[in-house]
Amino acid sequence: MDTNARPATRRHLTGDRNQCPTCGAFFNSTYAFDAHRTGPFGGAQGEPSRRRCLTVDEMRAKGMTLNQAGFWMTARRGLGPKPIASCGQDCEIQADTGA
Numbered sequence: 001m002d003t004n005a006r007p008a009t010r011r012h013l014t015g016d017r018n019q020c021p022t023c024g025a026f027f028n029s030t031y032a033f034d035a036h037r038t039g040p041f042g043g044a045q046g047e048p049s050r051r052r053c054l055t056v057d058e059m060r061a062k063g064m065t066l067n068q069a070g071f072w073m074t075a076r077r078g079l080g081p082k083p084i085a086s087c088g089q090d091c092e093i094q095a096d097t098g099a
């Protein structure tokens, strides 16, 4: 549709990558996204949500890092169980067969 009016911050997000609609930061996974949100959710009794994004300094303090592609990652990367290959034949995940 609009070929020229594309925001510079728009990226092609693959897999579990996502962008925070609040602060605009990019995250390598939903887990990393969740890790940069803090504060209580709104309560059932009409309490306002005080959920907010961590600042860059706060994210770094939690051990989060920005990878080369510009996506925030948590320090837990690689420690969990291996992801199940649930994608189809068009999977964009590339095995680390280099080197």
Ligand SMILES: [Zn+2]
Pocket (backbone or CB within 6 Å): 020, 021, 022, 023, 024, 025, 036, 053, 054
């Ligand atoms: Zn955010």
